[in-house]
Amino acid sequence: MADRVAICSAGQTKYSPDRCDVREGDLAYEAIRQVLDETGLTLSDVDSAVTTSQDFWDGRTISSMNIQAVVGAHLSHEDKVAEDGLNAVFAATAQILSGHVDVVLVVSHMKESQAEKALIENAAMEATYLRELGLDFLSTAALQAKRYMYKYGITAEQCAKVAVQNRANAKNNPLAQAPMDITVEDVLSSKILSTPIRALDAKPVSDGACAMILTSGKRAKKITKKPVYVMGISNCYEAHSPGERELADCNALTIAANKAYKMAGIKNPLKDIDVVELSEEYSYQQLMWLEGLGFCGKGEGGAFMDSGRTKMGGKIPVNPSGGMLSGKPNQVSGLAAAAECVLQIRGQAGDRQVKGAKVGLAHGMTGMCGQHQCVMILGK
Amino acid sequence: MSQVTIKLEDKEIYVYEGQIYIPNKYAAGTIGSKVLINIRDKKKLLGMRCPECNKVYFPARQTCVECFGLLDEYVEVSDKGTVMTYTMCNESTIAQPVDTPIYAVIQLDGADTGFVHMLGGVEPEKISIGMRVKALFREKEDRRGSVLDIRYFKPL
Ligand SMILES: [Zn+2]
Numbered sequence: 001m002a003d004r005v006a007i008c009s010a011g012q013t014k015y016s017p018d019r020c021d022v023r024e025g026d027l028a029y030e031a032i033r034q035v036l037d038e039t040g041l042t043l044s045d046v047d048s049a050v051t052t053s054q055d056f057w058d059g060r061t062i063s064s065m066n067i068q069a070v071v072g073a074h075l076s077h078e079d080k081v082a083e084d085g086l087n088a089v090f091a092a093t094a095q096i097l098s099g100h101v102d103v104v105l106v107v108s109h110m111k112e113s114q115a116e117k118a119l120i121e122n123a124a125m126e127a128t129y130l131r132e133l134g135l136d137f138l139s140t141a142a143l144q145a146k147r148y149m150y151k152y153g154i155t156a157e158q159c160a161k162v163a164v165q166n167r168a169n170a171k172n173n174p175l176a177q178a179p180m181d182i183t184v185e186d187v188l189s190s191k192i193l194s195t196p197i198r199a200l201d202a203k204p205v206s207d208g209a210c211a212m213i214l215t216s217g218k219r220a221k222k223i224t225k226k227p228v229y230v231m232g233i234s235n236c237y238e239a240h241s242p243g244e245r246e247l248a249d250c251n252a253l254t255i256a257a258n259k260a261y262k263m264a265g266i267k268n269p270l271k272d273i274d275v276v277e278l279s280e281e282y283s284y285q286q287l288m289w290l291e292g293l294g295f296c297g298k299g300e301g302g303a304f305m306d307s308g309r310t311k312m313g314g315k316i317p318v319n320p321s322g323g324m325l326s327g328k329p330n331q332v333s334g335l336a337a338a339a340e341c342v343l344q345i346r347g348q349a350g351d352r353q354v355k356g357a358k359v360g361l362a363h364g365m366t367g368m369c370g371q372h373q374c375v376m377i378l379g380k
Numbered sequence: 381m382s383q384v385t386i387k388l389e390d391k392e393i394y395v396y397e398g399q400i401y402i403p404n405k406y407a408a409g410t411i412g413s414k415v416l417i418n419i420r421d422k423k424k425l426l427g428m429r430c431p432e433c434n435k436v437y438f439p440a441r442q443t444c445v446e447c448f449g450l451l452d453e454y455v456e457v458s459d460k461g462t463v464m465t466y467t468m469c470n471e472s473t474i475a476q477p478v479d480t481p482i483y484a485v486i487q488l489d490g491a492d493t494g495f496v497h498m499l500g501g502v503e504p505e506k507i508s509i510g511m512r513v514k515a516l517f518r519e520k521e522d523r524r525g526s527v528l529d530i531r532y533f534k535p536l
Binding site for chain 2: 020021059060118119122127128129130131132133134135136138139140142143144145146147150191192193194195196197239241242243244247
């Protein structure tokens, strides 16, 4: 990258199944307050706000109006990213590298509890051939899971292990919505949603917000003693229809990751990265994403899980926060993944601290079957 | 608007149910119209071949995602194909055309892309990847120029 871009502060709300006590702006405020307090900045110090929300989920067109008052966007600069929050970090990074903007506030909010998930996802489908079938992201994910498990011999037990491990990790995260002591048997006996996906393979409905302050590397030194740098970031998306791509592979993720790795000078992800925070709505996706990111080969995600390397204390701990399966909203998840990496790299992750974490990988996705993928490398 | 009041600890929280009602029109385009009209009138499935990559898309489409070529070579693909993946929904949503649909990606003979549709007329436990299936069209008077003019795919 032309210059360094730093994250000066990251804040998150506690994730909750239903924050009916707050409006969207009030929810975002809880996260924004944290980053302003930590940096000592005020909204008038913020040159630009990049927000991320989706109109259908907010039940309002131009959904960023819901949080206008709390991001300082009144008579000021604001852009909205309608994809996962990690893409807002990408936009903020580009703004800072332009040299015209020095301090950017990134905010992502979501109240999944207020919306009809299956209908919104159905409305995301191509209108002529897919929407009338009534498809949503659950049924299409199930098509992907089945194809993936068939092609590579991935077992339901291996997917269930992901569900168990993430809920266990969440026990050390005070912001997690749904830490759980569950077993593989619990997952395999939970209700079927759409074969082969069961209730405990899926994320719960979640409300929450995440905020971040990014600045130029130079400015960061005046704001914080612990800047965390954006070392590399990229995104990639692939064909929309589940019929127009090999569902068992996530080639878009590999392309996004390789671009981010190149920017960050990562040659061997398994060796060069210390901690990973992924966004997965369903357990099988974690195995696929690990393959796509190059931590193991295609079809090896199940065996990689079995090897224990993704556990806390393992070679490459995945989702110390508990991830989306422990309750994190869509849209917020990728930004929250970056926020967790910030805590880990600063050594502020409490009971879930990955010892000596210097380089983190944050991942966010948007759309059905991981159609749009964003990858960021963070470091000291 | 209907409303509910939720008691949250010591607070009363007012939550009301709203709905945004926005009708919309969706043009199927020249090519999409031809595909849908051929299904409706002739039970024919029209794909499109890219002369550069030789790839056959079904349903027919205007541009090739591989080479960005503008396409105009219609080819008829078979109403028979192979199940590439499937899922049985356990709960219904109001968007779904039938209760607890069985969705599948089907590679039709003569097409290089998968077609997403439903399976029917089969015991769920007898479905497998690789299974051969054939389109079951609705009766002529019930066909209205929609992907749902195919009721489902059934085992051959
Ligand atoms: Zn072509």
